[in-house]
Amino acid sequence: MKRILGLLTVLVILAATVQAHDIVLRKEGKAVLGISYPSDWQQTLGENHVVAVSSDGQAWSVISTLDGIKDKQVGVAKIKEGLEDYLKDIKYDELTETESGSLIVSGVGKGKKTDVDVVFTAGVFNSGKDQLSGIVFIIDAGIEKYYEKTVLAICKSVLVEEDFAVEEQEVEEKK
Known part of the structure; x- marks a missing residue:
């Protein structure tokens, strides 16, 4: 559990060096949140x-x-x-605030449909002016270590509104 919490903490650092993103969420036509999941993960895009x-x-x-x-x-x-819609027997760890102000909650539970033991970590962070966003990972507790590097890579891929502004400025400067 602590490993996943540590990996999610990387999210708050938000690596702006990643250039390509599989998915960019937009609000009023403006890029506000980007993420890259592994290519073999099935992804479903909603409005937000x-x-x-x-x-x-x-x-x-x-x-x-x-x-x-x-x-x-x-x-x-x-x-x-x-989480309570999909998990049962949830035990939350203590809420943690990162240096950058993100709130992290983690814990354990069981899938309601599968009855599989899981670990989860979720974070709420500033993603733009007056805009909060959240990210959640739920992983089978039996193989949590297998996903450490994957979760880290996903977290490093996250871009927020400010990062898109920097990328747009860099493109303008190259012209």
């Missing part, structure tokens, strides 16, 4: 979110803008509500 499932079905993730939510605590509560 992306859901991705690993090819073996043992890992699940969602990243979403949290439209209308202005407080990170409220964002965490919304994520917990969502």
Whole structure:
């Protein structure tokens, strides 16, 4: 569990050096959130979110803008509500705030449909001016270590509104 928490903490660093993104979420035509999941993960794009499932079905993730939510605590509560729709016997670890202000919640539970033991980590972070976003990873507890590098790579791929502005500026400067 601590490993996944540590990997998700990398999310708050938000590596702006990654250039290509599989999916970019837009708000009013403006890029606000980008992410790259492994090419073998099945991805479903919604209006303000992306859901991705690993090819073996043992890992699940969602990243979403949290439209209308202005407080990170409220964002965490919304994520917990969502987790409770799909998991049972949930035990939450203590809420953690990172140096950059992101709120991280992790824990364990069981899939309601599968009864499989899982670990999860979720984070709420600033993704733009007056915009919060959230990311969640749920992984089969029996193979959590197998996904450490994958989760790290996904977290490193996340871009937020500010990162897109930097990329656009770099393109303009090259012209």
